[in-house]
């Protein structure tokens with residue numbers, strides 16, 4: 001391992017660790033007899049700086065998209081089982097199961113996640129302000145977990161206590177308010193561990209009259225610490241490093257695009273979203289229909305979220321990435337592809 005150029009001692013950079021992780025992932029995949037496409041060869045261990053013209057992606061190959069496809073996740077809104085509640089309000093019901101599952105965060109890099117419904121991020125739940133929401137939570141994991149939603153609800157429904165032990169269940173029920181974008185996550189100590197391991201997702205509460213028609217997308221800024229040293233080595237939106245470089249997010253030139261953006265990144269103080277060649281209207285927390293600012297970059301602490309609205313005016317590829325360059329180079333970079 002090369003020492004850092006400006007330091008007297010040998011130290012592993014986060015990027016070195018990503019490379020080591022790729023190698024370890026390849027060895028593990030081979031040992032586990034995974035199919036060939038899951039394995040990583042030495043030729044695939046290409047650091048971003050040397051990956052060639054026009055390719056910022058520091059990974060080669062693809063994750064197993066049949067297990068989790070970040071492109072499908074973008075538009076997977078789960079409205080739950082809808083019925084008329086006793087008071088005439090719409091009742092929406094979901095089943096949420098906490099389950100331990102290994103996930104693939106970059107080609108050949110596996111992470112022993114704790115998940116809601118087997119996926120990271122968890123499902124994007126969606127409803128309208130005033131709906132009655134009922135989440136039946138089953139803990140099939142090996143540790144106690146909860147679901148803590150942001151937004152208004154009785155303190156008894158706050159997901160801090162009781163702890164839901166392995167094999168137990170709990171029903172969270174409350175009325176959806178206020179409209180906006182609200183993260184949800186496990187709230188068991190050690191909090192950073194339970195969140196970082198993958199127990200988080202997004203609850204979107206629509207305004208009673210809805211928002212203007214748009215191409216709608218969910219993006220959860222997240223990161224992973226596969227070597228458990230308390231620092232992230234892999235960054236992404238929606239879990240898989242560089243996924244939207246390899247599979248650009250397709251929209252139409254001239255159409256309104258709406259991104260529900262959440263920052264759940266553990267360990268780092270802030271994360272950010274930057275759009276190239278355009279600007280977006282920023283609705284912080286999504287709780288007002290008047291936009292806060294017209295900008296191309298938004299920076300968020302953990303738990304902050306926003307609605308972004310923009311139009312990509314001309315056909316072509318528009319890059320988007322964290323404006324922490326380090327995060328961008330460790331996976332948090334993608335393209336929108338505006339089609340004519």
Ligand SMILES: [Cu+2]
Pocket residue numbers: 143144145146186187188194195199
């Ligand atoms: Cu937990």
